[in-house]
Amino acid sequence: MSNGETLFSGKRSYEYLKHLAVKIGPRLTGSAGEHKAARYIEKEFEAFGLKTRLQRYPCVTFENRKCVFEVRERGKWRSVESEPVMRTPSTPTRGLEGEVYYAESGAPEYLSPEMKGKIVLVCGRISPDDRPRFLSYKPKALIYVEAGRGGEPKRTALRDGETYGSLPMARILHTDGSDIVKNGLSPARFTMLNTEKESYCLNVIGEKAGSDCPDEIVVICAHYDSCMGISGASDHAAGAAIVIELAHVFSKLPAKRTLRFIAFSGEETGLNGSTFYADDLARKAEREKKRASFNEKADKTELQKHRLSFNLDVHGAVLGQSHVMFSGPEDVGASARLLAREIGMACAVSQGPMSSDGTPLAAVGIPAFQYARAGGGGGHTSIDDIKNLSPDSLAKAGEFSELFLRRYVTRAAVFPFSREIPDDQMKKIKEYFTNAKLPVPGEKQQKKGKKKPRGRTGPSARKS
DSSP: OOOTTOOOOHHHHHHHHHIIIIIIOOOOTTSHHHHHHHHHHHHHHHHTTOEEEEEEEEEEEEEEEEEEEEEEETTEEEEEOEEEEETSOOOOTTOEEEOEEEOTTOOGGGOOGGGTTSEEEESSOOOGGGHHHHHHTOOSEEEEEOSSOOSSOOOEEOSOGGGGTTOOEEEEOHHHHHHHHHTTOOOEEEEEEEEEEEEEEEEEEEEEOOSSEEEEEEEEEEEOOOOTTSOOIIIIIHHHHHHHHHHHHHTSSOOSEEEEEEEEOOOTTTSHHHHHHHHHHHHHHHHHHHSTTOOTTTOOOHHHHEEEEEEEOSOOBSSOEEEEEEESOHHHHHHHHHHHHHHTOOEEEEESOOSSTHHHHHHTTOOEEEEEEEOSOOTTSTTOOGGGBOHHHHHHHHHHHHHHHIIIIISOSSOOSOSOOOHHHHHHHHHHHHHTTOOOTTSOOOOOOOOOOOOOOSGGGOOO
């Protein structure tokens, strides 16, 4: 798709992408790479004349010093390719050994007291509700077998380590897991040494005030962090690059409403940046409403001024399919279908929370339009490389985004979407967070004692 109406440059966006994914490289939550990327995006926003600020919040960053998984085969130890699940405790320095127990998909039917003292393999997912029962059987470790036949195990971090207690975890390839189960390879030996330390994250915010309706705010956002040790070109330097280029485009165009461009941090470790932003809006709204001068009928809090979030997540793949997930009035989804058909772009549209940065904003009442292009695979692995992306693919996503924002945000005489999240949708949004054992943005959480990061390895790092 090439549209003469648009100013978006795929080539320029690709240069932003190269800087983030290649020159800076890995951008793990709270790491030096993430901080460097934040300063780069801040500099670009400032160059466009946007009112720019950094929103800082505390986090925990981490690294893996060793991850070795082995199985006994024909009297010898055979090494199996593995990746650590971060935010899980280390094994003892010397490692741990145990018989292998295969728990199939991890469903309740496959959990058994026979797992005690064994290294459990699961090709699926143990749900948060089943984890207490799983832990009660006292396995030594949990090894996730990849469901797909990809080239390497994914690199992940637990978003809520408390639900797994003191259990060390790793991931292995589907083919290796199949071989272990098929041939009854046992016992296994597992050594994993992780460290954690306190750090900070930065949301980068650049704003252009609206000319006619400055109190109507639209957030245009993407996250810029990556998983540990990988460039994260598609997930998600590409989305951040598109947001930077959209900021460049709209800095030169009239806009009736306030455009707030945000590069969120910490998405890969639990939507941390967008959740912090949403919680901050909710806290401010509570304070604003308590002011004696605040008039409920005439005044609006900053949160109430937010009318829509336009979030991009996973983009740039040469081969792929476009889809939009929305939370809000049906008109939001209809607008995506209408524009896609008008310009001849196939785009699946569905309603529901997406595991991305628009969802925390939806949880505090801001309708969310979440746009992604799935394709190419390799997410959360080193396969997510810039060589699988192209300027043309970025251009297609950028042109669609620019046309949508021009039509429904910057030029519209009246904002076309009501500011509402229907009750049935809000229920699904809250279930998304509670099912993942994550705090619901905007809701007050019970205060807990301050937890220190697991900074040591070896036996002293374990509670068992």
